[in-house]
Amino acid sequence: MREHRKKTKQRLGIRLWLSGGWLLVLIAIALLAPWISPKNPLEQDLFAARLPPFWMAGAEPGFWLGTDSLGRDVLSRILEGSRIALLVAFIAGTATCLIGATLGMIAGFYRGWADRIISRFVDIWMAFPPVLFAILLVAVIGTGLTSIIIAIVVIDWTRFCRVVRAEAMTQGQMDYVASAQVAGQKRFGIMIAEILPNVIPTIVALLTLEMGIAIIVETILSFVNLSISSDAPTWGGMIAEGRTSIYQAWWVLIFPLIVLFLTVLSFSQFGEGLKDRYDPVLR
Amino acid sequence: MMKPFLSIKNLTVSLKSSKEPLLRSVSLDLAAGNVLGLVGESGAGKSMIGKAILGILPQAVEITAGEIWLNDQELLRKPAKERRKFIGASTALIPQDPLTALNPSRRIGPQITERLVDILDWKKDAALARALELLNEVQIPDPERVMHSYPHEISGGMRQRILIASAFAANPKLIIADEPTTALDVTVQKQILHLIADLQARHQTSLLFVTHDLGVVSKVCQHLSVLYAGKVIEASEIRDFFKNPKHPYSRALLAATPKYNDPASSLTPVPEEVIAEVEAEIFAPRTECSHVN
Numbered sequence: 230m231r232e233h234r235k236k237t238k239q240r241l242g243i244r245l246w247l248s249g250g251w252l253l254v255l256i257a258i259a260l261l262a263p264w265i266s267p268k269n270p271l272e273q274d275l276f277a278a279r280l281p282p283f284w285m286a287g288a289e290p291g292f293w294l295g296t297d298s299l300g301r302d303v304l305s306r307i308l309e310g311s312r313i314a315l316l317v318a319f320i321a322g323t324a325t326c327l328i329g330a331t332l333g334m335i336a337g338f339y340r341g342w343a344d345r346i347i348s349r350f351v352d353i354w355m356a357f358p359p360v361l362f363a364i365l366l367v368a369v370i371g372t373g374l375t376s377i378i379i380a381i382v383v384i385d386w387t388r389f390c391r392v393v394r395a396e397a398m399t400q401g402q403m404d405y406v407a408s409a410q411v412a413g414q415k416r417f418g419i420m421i422a423e424i425l426p427n428v429i430p431t432i433v434a435l436l437t438l439e440m441g442i443a444i445i446v447e448t449i450l451s452f453v454n455l456s457i458s459s460d461a462p463t464w465g466g467m468i469a470e471g472r473t474s475i476y477q478a479w480w481v482l483i484f485p486l487i488v489l490f491l492t493v494l495s496f497s498q499f500g501e502g503l504k505d506r507y508d509p510v511l512r
Numbered sequence: 513m514m515k516p517f518l519s520i521k522n523l524t525v526s527l528k529s530s531k532e533p534l535l536r537s538v539s540l541d542l543a544a545g546n547v548l549g550l551v552g553e554s555g556a557g558k559s560m561i562g563k564a565i566l567g568i569l570p571q572a573v574e575i576t577a578g579e580i581w582l583n584d585q586e587l588l589r590k591p592a593k594e595r596r597k598f599i600g601a602s603t604a605l606i607p608q609d610p611l612t613a614l615n616p617s618r619r620i621g622p623q624i625t626e627r628l629v630d631i632l633d634w635k636k637d638a639a640l641a642r643a644l645e646l647l648n649e650v651q652i653p654d655p656e657r658v659m660h661s662y663p664h665e666i667s668g669g670m671r672q673r674i675l676i677a678s679a680f681a682a683n684p685k686l687i688i689a690d691e692p693t694t695a696l697d698v699t700v701q702k703q704i705l706h707l708i709a710d711l712q713a714r715h716q717t718s719l720l721f722v723t724h725d726l727g728v729v730s731k732v733c734q735h736l737s738v739l740y741a742g743k744v745i746e747a748s749e750i751r752d753f754f755k756n757p758k759h760p761y762s763r764a765l766l767a768a769t770p771k772y773n774d775p776a777s778s779l780t781p782v783p784e785e786v787i788a789e790v791e792a793e794i795f796a797p798r799t800e801c802s803h804v805n
């Protein structure tokens with residue numbers, strides 16, 4: 230029993246380290262992209278189009294992961310693409326979290342009419358198919374980084390709201406809340422000082438999950454050509470472009486896809502790992 | 513009886529939605545420094561009375577009639593802010609479940625002292641000293657370490673001791689203990705009861721003791737009220753109650769207390785006439801409706 234617990238704990242530790250490590254590397258890459266990219270990610274060279282990655286016959290030195298159909302270096306574009314990916318992840322994730330969690334706390338803790346209004350709103354909101362909703366939204370407000378972020382927030386705040394509301398509601402029924410109330414604490418004070426610390430682990434796990442999802446949404450929007458202006462490299466854009474030449478040059482699609490997959494996975498695993506590690510109740 | 517410290521007069525609490533009463537014209541008196549036992553089966557409304565006094569009724573219910581007097585002041589007519597302050601300064605709660613009564617994500621020390629500092633304006637080191645003193649008084653070994661611990665690092669019995677210490681910390685005049693031992697091991701229950709009774713006597717606190725265990729009542733209370741389906745059906749002095757229960761339900765309740773020296777004794781069901789009496793009242797509105805039809 231003891232032994233088993235210890236093992237689980239170690240595994241959790243590794244998960245946290247691996248995912249955290251990948252995210253750190255990615256942040257470093259995003260910050261240093263212009264200096265560490267082997268080539269100019271925008272430079273086209275039709276004579277060097279669809280060069281394969283370095284281990285295959287016909288590869289040319291310097292183009293480690295090959296080139297796309299316009300002759301642009303895939304590795305450099307992936308490195309450059311991490312900037313937009315992380316920017317979207319952090320800004321959209323945080324904004325979504327702030328809005329959704331705030332409304333969820335209010336609905337779950339204060340209940341009453343505030344809860345009725347917010348919950349109805351969430352129900353109606355969630356009746357729209359999210360991706361379609363995002364595409365429509367970006368089509369209406371125009372493409373660009375800001376609209377992508379707005380679209381993600383608008384679609385995903387409900388996820389936070391629902392989960393945080395349920396959690397705040399459960400906590401609100403605990404006896405420690407009754408004791409605080411008897412002692413004369415104000416409702417708002419109880420929400421911040423008593424309830425919030427118990428909801429934070431859930432919020433953190435959701436937040437990192439959301440950062441991964443934000444990257445996916447950005448990818449989907451790129452895929453339907455509604456993302457950032459087309460010449461700035463994004464992973465979604467690369468995957469979309471790679472799709473057209475998958476039989477001639479699979480590497481244009483596969484490498485950004487792998488990076489995307491690892492990043493999204495790392496975000497969610499990092500959140501779960503943090504929760505397991507720092508939630509005093511689970512610890 | 514002395515002039516009561518806590519006096520509830522004809523308190524009626526109903527569901528907001530259906531107007532169905534959960535407490536029906538309940539009256540209680542508790543003299544200063546005395547212990548009043550409140551017994552009744554599950555769902556009778558015992559906790560509801562405590563919550564009504566402390567002003568923490570669930571949102572789905574409301575007080576529709578009655579008065580609650582605490583130390584010669586009527587609570588229900590006070591403005592909300594003033595009432596909260598008054599209750600916070602003079603009462604405390606020992607809750608049923610020591611698992612959820614301490615905030616799991618905060619250390620124990622601040623959970624005891626914060627209330628003294630923030631709400632009752634104590635100096636920080638005075639509050640700290642007071643918390644340590646009380647933890648000693650409830651026989652917690654190594655109180656300094658406990659103050660730095662999280663609730664999950666501490667056993668259930670210890671947690672209930674901490675809650676008791678915390679309840680007595682601010683020298684409240686009235687403590688409401690809502691089944692403070694039900695969630696505990698039988699062996700620990702007894703110690704906790706002794707502890708509460710002991711502290712109550714030493715600090716001369718008035719105690720409203722909610723339980724469904726008559727054995728417990730006979731040990732710690734001077735008076736007793738029996739609640740059935742939201743109604744007080746008997747209120748007596750403890751000795752009279754055990755010698756000569758007036759109400760048939762009380763007799764049934766007494767007879768239903770397991771006698772460990774007589775394993776052959778069977779349980780007595782709630783007498784028919786009691787059910788008939790109370791149901792006549794509960795179902796009266798519907799019966800009236802059926803007459804109309």
Ligand SMILES: Nc1ncnc2c1ncn2[C@@H]1O[C@H](COP(=O)(O)OP(=O)(O)OP(=O)(O)O)[C@@H](O)[C@H]1O
Binds near residue numbers: 552555557570
């Ligand atoms: N939040 C709530 N909303 C609506 N009704 C409630 C709520 N809490 C309790 N009730 C109802 O109020 C009545 C009295 O409940 P109460 O909790 O006071 O019973 P109790 O005597 O304390 O029982 P127990 O011994 O199980 O604690 C019950 O019929 C219950 O269904």
Ligand SMILES: [Mg+2]
Binds near residue numbers: 559690
């Ligand atoms: Mg109860």
